[in-house]
Amino acid sequence: MDDISTSTLFIILAVLIIISAYFSGTETGMVSVNRYKLRHLAQSGDRGAKRVSKLLDRPDRLIGLILIGNNLVNIAASAIATIIGMRLYGDAGIAFATIVLTLVILIFAEVTPKTVAALNPERVAMPSSILITLLMKVMLPFVIALNFITNNMMKLFGMNPNEQQRDALSADExxxxxxxxxxxxxxxxxxxxxxxxxxxxxxxxxIMIPRNEIIAIDINEEWPAIMKQVMNMQHTRVLLFRSQIDDAIGFLHARDMMRLVTRYQAEPDKASLVRAARDIxxxxxxxxxxxxxxxxxxxxxxxxxxxxxxxxxxxxxxxxxxxxxxxxxxTTTISGVTSDHVQLQADGSYLIEGTANLRELNKDLHWNFPTDGPKTINGLIIEAFGDIPENPMCIVVGPYRIEVTEVENNMVKTVRVMPSKRKRKKK
Missing domain, CATH: 3.10.580.10 (CBS-domain)
Incomplete structure (x- = not known):
């Protein structure tokens, strides 16, 4: 080193710091790259993405190579900085070189390149993969030797280096x-x-239609009553049952209904209606x-x-x-005016049927009723009150003031719900 001029040593030191910055930025870029975006680019034929994907298939080798290169460069830079310091300041230059080199490496070879790589991982990782791939071929024996030592050390601590973390995402993620x-x-x-x-x-x-709201035809009724239901039916399928809905026969399709009505208009036949029903x-x-x-x-x-x-x-x-x-x-949902189960009142409250589904109310009115228990507002009131309520009475559930307006057949038929002021403003 005595034959090399101080200015040349400064140039070599600057080059080593640039190389150190390259390794630092590459490490961060490779680790920070979006694996799903990378996989998409690789499947689209992007060569850079394919190179990066191949390197990331063996992260232990990639990290080993980068650390070997980075540490060699930093050690060499430290040695040269020490020589420069001693030439300029004698023995005191050792401490001076240590302090200055530490600051320079931190700023220009660590923090800055890693920050840039973290903000633009693909733009850093893909061009860097060209040189890293070449270095991997040259340094592979040293990398394998290093990985052999580190992997066996990991096994001593009960870790299996061969188990790579998968990119599978949970539903919440x-x-x-x-x-x-x-x-x-x-x-x-x-x-x-x-x-x-x-x-x-x-x-x-x-989401089911509760049994008491299922529109069905009792086959034991008189034929004129059955035909009236059939002619006024608004669904493509209707359930047939005998006397009670638990004794269900099957579903009758609208096409079958019309064919039977036309065919047996003069001579009705319940048996044909039953035979036309499809299995449940x-x-x-x-x-x-x-x-x-x-x-x-x-x-x-x-x-x-x-x-x-x-x-x-x-x-x-x-x-x-x-x-x-x-x-x-x-179909048309609650728009703030009316629906099958909800009616908006002039004072901002809602008149709601007791059979209204809590999930639908939450979804349509942006409310937050609990849905992990009862399914209807009637069930919610009974659970909160601990008994079948009497009319009139009022109960508060969370931010909602619920006034029972009508009780019939041991169930809440209608209620008036007054959301909190904050909820109304949100709407």
Whole structure:
């Protein structure tokens, strides 16, 4: 080193710091790169993405190579800085060189390049992968030797270096990614994607039409009454039963109804109506919607009856009900004025039927009733009160003031709900 001029040593030191910055930035860029974006680019044929993906397949070798290069460069820079310091300041130059070199490496070879790489990982990782791939071929024996030592040391601490962390995401993590996608995904599409993920948290019990609201035809009634129901039916499928709904016969399709009405208009025949009914598809209560959606598809069904552990019918679920959980209601929803179960009052309160579904109220009115227990507002009041309420009475559930306005047949028929002022302003 005595034959090399001080100015030359400064140039060598500057080059070593630049190389150290390269290794530091490359390490951060490789680690920070978005694996899913990288995988997409690699599948699209991007050469840089393919190189980076191949390097990341063995992260132990990649990190080993970068650390070997970075440490060699930093040690060499330290030695040269010491020589420069001693030439300029004698023995005191050792301490001076240590302090100055530490600051220079921290600023120019560590913090700055790593910050730039963290902000632009793809732009740093892909060009850097060219040189890193070449160095990997040259330094592979040393990298393997280093990994052999470090991997065996890890085994002493009970860690298996061969178990790589997978990129699989949980449903909650994927939901967070969708919600944070921002303008990359239209808000309507975000809602649909999140709704698909939420299907596993919702069961058929949450969306079914309860048994007391199922529109069905009692085959034991007089034929004129049956024909009146058939002619006024607004659904494509109707349930047939004998005397009570638990003795269900099957579903009658609208096409079959019209054919039978036309054919037997002069000479009615209940037996033909029963024969035309299609087999019932039964659904166990508590079935998650994502599971039931696949079952509908696998069994080529569109409608089913929900039954409890005793085989009693609890409600009715259709394919449309599940699809509405994903894309929203196909028909007009609560718009702040009226619906089948809700009526907006002049004072800002809502007159609601006791059978109104809590999940639907939360979704349509942006409320926050608890849904992990009772499914209807009647059940919520009975659970909160601990008994069948009398009329009139008032109860407070969270920020909602609920006034019971009508009780009939041991159940709450209608209530008046007054949301808190904060909830009304939100609407």
């Amino acid at each position: 994927l939901r967070t990614i969708v919600n944070e996608a921002g303008s990359l995904i239209p808000s309507r599409h975000q809602d649909m994607l999140v709704s698909v993920l939420d299907l596993e948290k919702v069961t058929v019990d949450d 598809y039964f659904i166990p209560e508590g079935t998650p919607l994502n599971v039931q959606l696949l079952k509908f598809q696998r069994n080529k069904e569109r409608i089913g009856l929900v039954v409890d552990e005793y085989g009693d019918i609890q409600g009715l679920v259709t394919l449309e009900d599940i699809l509405e959980e994903i894309v929203g209601d196909f």
